[in-house]
Amino acid sequence: MADYTERFSEVAAYLGGIDPASYTTEQNTGYVSLANYHRAVIIIHAGVLQDTIDVDVEAAQDTSGTGPGSFDSASKDITLTLTTDNDTVSVIEIRPEELDIDGGDHCINLEMTPGSQNGSIFGAQIWGLVPRFAPVATTNLDSVTD
């Protein structure tokens, strides 16, 4: 948001998320395309965690998940620890140039995996930022109040 006159919802596109709930198994946002964004951010909002949560970002060549692979797992993956990371917000910064562009990757999926059968409450959002074309679509939002 370079400009005071820009709404957040004009320059940040909600691409996908994991809706908040108590989860016991692997959850995925599904692959979303970053083709029209120069940056993206993943926001992970944890409630009460009953177990460790592994957070991985995966890359693919289309939104169907063709050619999936881990995306810079050494630097992008995080782990949320039960109790310690209760009621916290974590941010993962993405520059689409970090994807394997030469290999055709331009889509990402967020995968969050609880460590056991104990329910952990969390949600996540993927926002496309610095769009090629503004204002961005707000069709994935329930409402924008200005």
Next chain:
Amino acid sequence: MSYTERFSEVYALLGTINPDDYSGEQNTGFVSLANYHRAVIIIHCGVIAANIDVDIEQATDTAGSNPKSLDSASKDIALTALTDSDTVSVIEIRTEELDVDGGFDCINVEATVDEKLQVTSLFYVEIWGAVPRFAAVATTALDSVTD
């Protein structure tokens, strides 16, 4: 936001209602917008079994002195049970919309789950300060920033 800026350099997490199954009134607590030209409130719902009224309040300090509603006619939203489950809503704030002449520079998000049906609703709320007077903003409210 330019390509060279991290989200976490120009958006500051100011307040939250953490994800949980709630009944009754929940508040972020008053947070100061004194160092931001804009703010955005993100409301992310899971399964909401009861209606939720979302109101924005303003005050003259973070202790909540002199609280009053902030433009309730245009800023308040109502989330409908089941219909608005698994959705994201955004409320845009320009800090000039506060009663600046009266010294109001803080806001609180109040989300009230209708208790009549004695059911709960799962949601979370985030207040992000945007277009900061001073960048890079503090990341102390974040658990981690992964770059």
